[in-house]
Amino acid sequence: MTKYKAVTPLVLAELEDIVGEKNVVVDRDKLENYSHDEVSDPHYYYLPEVVVFPETTEQVARIVKLANQELIPVTPRGAGTGVSCGAVPVHGGIVLTTEKMNKIIKVDADNLYMEVEAGVRTGEVQQAAKAAGLYYPGDPCSGDSCFIGGNVATNAGGNKTVKYGTTRHQVYSLEVVTPTGEITNLGARLTKNSTGYALEQLVIGSEGTLGIITKITLKLVPLPEHVLDLLAVFPDYESAISSVAKLRKVGVTPTCIEFMDNSYLKSIEHYLNIKLAYSEEGHYLIIQMEGETEAALDVLAEKIDDLCSANGAVAVLMPDSEAIWKARKSCIEAVRYESLVHCDEDIVVPLEHLPYCMRTMVEICDRHNAVARIVSHAGDGNIHISILPGGISSEEWEEKLARIHHAIYDVVYPLGGRLSGEHGIGFKKRALMEQYTDPVELAMMRSIKKALDPNMILNPGKLFVV
Ligand SMILES: Cc1cc2nc3c(=O)[nH]c(=O)nc-3n(C[C@H](O)[C@H](O)[C@H](O)COP(=O)(O)OP(=O)(O)OC[C@H]3O[C@@H](n4cnc5c(N)ncnc54)[C@H](O)[C@@H]3O)c2cc1C
Incomplete structure (x- = not known):
């Protein structure tokens, strides 16, 4: 386990040198906005020591290099609409937000692609494509607020995946800052490519643990008539x-x-x-x-x-x-309005098991006297079940939820299902990830993380324990 160091006044001065004074925030009031994502349970809030707002890829690279040198964790953050605590700085340190990297660089209507910075809102990507007579089919329900970089980092799904696939199917290539601070381009604007490992696909869905995505080249398609x-x-x-x-x-x-x-x-x-x-x-x-x-x-x-x-x-x-x-x-939002304390699951199963799984989950929640609400991207086998405590104390809730989780995932995994269809694992589902993932698969993931991020700088504490 890496022993991280605190952010000292000297480190703050170096950060200011990289991004300018206005782009380094240490006020507690402002830091609090970056201590959580959309998970409303305060158990999952962690305060960063500093938030930085880089405006260029070079600045991102310099911040990551400095963090490696000083052994300070860096948590990449988009709009903070995640629901698995992926952007929460569980080890403190630096939160690096892409809020100020928000330019649409190019829309090429003749060649059906778009280049954007990571901090562009997904809704703006959709609108810019439409203005050019084209279509960007990535469509998470949070599209008006989330960033395209966050979508790539979580491999976001949404409403149109039945026909168009998830975010990974919309991406040609990525500009990435590696965990040790190098800038590279992964993937290419090609229809086919068998030139070694598809590293852009490895970074897509890696939830900020294998690189900071700074620019994205997206595929566009004709607007449906x-x-x-x-x-x-x-x-x-x-x-x-x-x-x-x-x-x-x-x-x-x-x-x-x-x-x-x-x-x-x-x-x-x-x-x-x-x-x-x-x-x-x-x-x-x-x-x-x-x-x-x-x-x-x-x-x-x-x-x-x-x-x-x-x-x-x-x-x-x-x-x-x-x-x-x-x-x-x-x-x-509706379920959060009902109860700040609740748990949203993001289960995905092969389509033929959807009816059985849904029935069984409702039975499991009933058996534990928990309240269940189900909404589902049913066409792709993705079930969002919101489990509400129904008036019990927080100690009882944690214990009951753990039992419900085990009962549910003991059903889901033997059917070929998984913990997350689109929201990712983050910090919130890490224990379940460790418990239910095949040990060889988990060991491969750990080896990749260790090889690419030897100092465990980028988004530590997420997905699994290294
Ligand atoms: C109302 C609501 C509806 C939602 N509907 C959907 C839905 O339909 N489908 C769906 O998939 N999700 C949905 N979500 C979840 C969330 O919006 C997505 O996970 C989204 O992709 C997160 O984007 P973000 O910019 O907010 O990322 P954040 O929450 O800021 O970060 C999410 C993760 O990505 C990493 N990250 C962010 N930016 C970068 C970057 N540039 N480089 C590297 N890592 C980065 C963070 O470290 C973190 O691990 C919904 C959320 C809400 C609140």
Whole structure:
């Protein structure tokens, strides 16, 4: 275990020399904003000693070199919208935020790509692509606030992965500062590439432990001509979820198949102060399709209506798209509004096990008298179950949650599932990662970390213990 050193006045002076005085923050009030991400439980808050706001890749590299020299941990941070405490400085030291590296460098509409700095908001990436008549399909629910660099670091998913894949499928190449402070470019703007290890793919999803991403070259695709949203309402979650595998075979790959259980609908109604259709007892599937013509989408809509009705849907509607997506994207906030203390799981299972897994998880939570709310990127097997304590003390809650976790993951892993489909492991899920990951796989991950970061400078305390 590395013994880190404190940030001294001398180190602060060197940081100021690198990024300028205005870009070095030590005021306690301001540091507090960087002591947590979107996990609202104060058990997971850790104060950094200093926050730095570099404006160039060269500054990032110099900060990392200084940190290696002085043995000070560096926690990279985007917008702090993570939900697994990945950007929380559990060993103190320096938080390095990309907030001031927020330029869209280039949109090349002829060659379908975009170059951006890591601190550009994902929503701005989407808008810039659209302004050029193109489409960036990465679409996490936090798109209005998270940064593209954070998306790459967590391999964010979101609503359109059924058709377009996760963030790693949108990336050509990365500019990265290595854990020892070198600047390099990984990957290339090529359609195919078998030239050695795909190191850009290793850095994608590494949650700031293997490099600081400073620039990204993203793939763009043509804007879909027509988009159709359908809302299928089911009387129980089993019939909704058992429709998912069938919907993936309607002839065209859906863009999204999202599930919201009835308790989530009620939670969102309360949070947004709105009324949702069939919220008394309905469970939702939101299905989005893209097509070249409206007529083609009409044919698909009929097929989906028939399929869902045959599977028990009580209604298949064309919803107000803006309203339904606002509701879907408010799930995390709605549950936090109910209870600051809760735990959000990010389980992913092979699609055929989705109905069984969901049923079993609800049973496990019931058995432990915990409250469960389920929302799911169902089309890609990703289940977000929010577990709420339901009024018990915090000591009892920790102990009960540990039992619930073990019961759930003892089911998920033998089915070929994993702990995280898109949120990452961070600090919050580290113990579970160690417990459930194959020991050989874990040893390979540790070897990579040790080889690339011999001083354990970059985001220590995350993913696993080294
Ligand atoms: C309301 C809400 C909805 C959400 N919906 C989704 C969703 O649909 N899909 C999804 O996948 N996630 C979702 N999330 C989680 C979160 O938004 C994503 O994980 C997002 O990718 C984090 O981006 P960020 O810029 O906020 O990163 P941060 O939270 O700041 O950091 C996340 C991790 O990435 C690392 N990191 C950040 N920037 C860099 C960089 N430049 N270089 C190296 N490492 C870096 C950090 O060290 C940390 O480990 C949601 C969160 C909220 C609050």
